[in-house]
């Protein structure tokens with residue numbers, strides 16, 4: 217179960233939240249009736265109850281085959297075609313998943329940068345191992361992923377016959393358009409479809425996320441069931457549901473001059489959920505010179521780096537702490553030591569979960585005192601079902617929050633600008649005109 221708490225905030229009252237009644241009603245209508253800006257990208261709303269069962273079964277079969285015949289799965293993709301799968305796998309299987317002894321393949325995420333050294337390092341890890349590839353791109357033309365895919369194909373072609381190589385490549389892409397769809401048809405790759413009405417950052421519960429997640433041995437039925445349960449719970453709670461409350465409170469804080477939301481967790485395996493959150497909210501809201509800047513930290517580690525700023529720095533931010541509300545099921549306790557040289561015997565027998573909780577509560581009070589307010593999102597269990605709930609909670613609150621801000625939460629016009637410059641500087645055909653002007657501008661840089 218996911219709960220949202222803001223009742224302890226000093227700067228936000230129930231009356232402030234109530235004042236959003238008509239705005240949240242409009243946002244809700246835009247989402248439910250598909251009547252707002254970007255309404256052709258609302259496929260994620262009903263996805264947990266309305267997904268392609270036949271394809272879902274094929275995902276499981278493909279995952280079984282990959283588990284049987286592969287030591288390594290290379291997942292090629294960037295942005296929405298990357299972050300969700302990695303976030304789910306790291307949260308549920310741990311940051312050190314690849315180092316575990318297990319009957320599922322190691323999973324490496326590539327094609328999410330232009331860094332050749334990193335790709336080379338991953339290919340070295342593939343030496344002598346059986347490898348499968350899941351290449352993910354809705355457009356089928358994203359440069360980072362396309363370059364990585366080309367390099368991987370060349371590398372694996374030295375090892376496998378063309379037919380075997382094709383049988384090891386799984387493409388997740390558009391139903392009919394794009395270079396990757398065409399290559400899949402020509403080479404006979406097994407394909408999975410990214411629905412037209414679901415944008416990259418809302419696609420973790422489509423085959424984009426589900427195939428890698430299933431390959432990591434995670435129960436994708438439970439993940440979908442959690443999302444479906446949260447969908448039901450939120451919509452049946454009406455306009456006062458927690459996802460909408462969260463959307464309202466973060467907008468209220470923005471109106472009070474808090475321009476940065478820092479998503480904080482006390483669990484290192486949450487780090488990539490923070491990355492996923494940043495894309496979800498950053499790309500959905502950061503437009504028309506509006507929006508909260510989404511940041512993320514993992515405590516207590518980051519208390520030793522950013523803690524000073526959070527306590528005492530520019531008063532531009534608030535925190536949203538995501539925390540496990542019940543004791544962790546896998547945990548350690550502090551052992552007793554006769555000598556007590558480190559002075560830790562006062563904690564002997566204490567579960568680390570409890571110590572972590574006290575750190576969280578102590579930090580919350582300290583930060584509140586320093587002027588940094590904290591919103592609380594609690595999840596009661598760390599499992600696939602609850603993570604499905606959390607994903608849906610954030611997706612719905614993000615859409616509502618974007619509509620409260622009066623932006624289209626489902627487009628991303630700003631991400632094209634750097635690409636145009638990069639293509640021109642790289643000499644991509646069709647960009648010749650811009651190149652000379654850009655090179656002139658670069659003279660002093």
Ligand code: PA5
Pocket residue numbers: 294295296297352353354355356357358361415416417418499628
């Ligand atoms: O959310 C988005 O739309 C982006 O982050 C895309 O997912 C990302 O740019 C990758 O695009 P594609 O899947 O077309 O390769």
